[in-house]
Amino acid sequence: MAGPTSHPYFNLNGINNCAQGHTLKLAAAHYTPVDAQSIPTGSVTPVDNAPFDYTSARILNKADKIDHNFVSEQTLNLQTINQHAELTSPDNKLMLNVLSNYPAIQVYTGHHLKDTFNAFDGICLEPQFCPDSPNNPHFPFTFLAPEPPLQTHINYCLTTL
Template identity: 45%
Template structure:
């Protein structure tokens, strides 16, 4: 199947570009008071994504993030997964949904649906799987990402999306972004960044982002690759990222219980460290192996369904006012 890209446009002047390779978000152009900004970090050509080790903009899975020991059990039967990060399993393993060409199902001006399939046993996962992702660019500058998965037997599924955002605009430094996360707790990890099962409060830790805080790449405390336990319902913002000039906000929400925040410390190649920031809704990493983590199996009788939403808000922000209390200015339509 050939590499293709598709463009969605709305009445607010947003243009979102998506590839069939990994169902990836390639670009999101938005008008910020007369200035065009592409807020998603990516490559200049489609072919560059074929060698991408950083999951730029991809739908990752079957299970996003890490599964410790690259194994899990269902009904006392253990399944050994491909170990692609030391002894552990990351983002579904090699040549998974992030590195496959998806098939076009339908396209309209503001909606795109793609699908792909994984055979039984792919990278160790039980059950043939059928994936659909629908991108819907709304006129309020929000992007809804609906993921549906059916399977032929009980299996572990928990995909997410992996764009690197730079609200200053691609090519500008990501330093100085302001981050707010509505989470009272986070999951503790071992030396391999796999959760131990312990859930700890963010109080009096560097991970307390309940009030907006400026990210400084020179400060180790702001180098993030952590799962936060969100404390809000699915229809409210779980995290807010604000551009350094305070003119653009990105809100994220989902039906997932966790939000992984990654500040891109290990980006390389054509990209600088801290060049973009990921806000990835998810089950907690390693949930299939930890009884006290919220998780459910996908079965033939109960398909997996999840909506992830990113919404842009354009306004002037006073430095010390929480982002959730800002007065939004409607986005102007681009010429």
């Protein structure tokens, strides 16, 4: 359970173009590693100088096969909307900013897309709780109940540069 969220794909490179070459920057000092079957291990690992360090903008290419959750806030504060991600088109003409009050964001580079789409046709950016949060008490999480209702906010802001 990662909480109610959306699962949008973005490609600022235009129709019939691969999404590689986008520049990605994440406001996340940690990520949640997964095992060989892509199941969260329950760990929260610093991204410092690791393959998943996107705290500085990096250009995505075929070597970047990401399907991981990045933790922006290790404590839960649903009162504050934070910047999670910044995605810039390969031609530097468009920028997508992702803001939310969720503590984490799942990033998927679309490397398993098939049928209607091709691999790497889109990049998914979905703010959420960490996957498997109910079973990992050290992950920021809140149980859903009628009172008080869960109020989450996700903002996708597209601007021209």
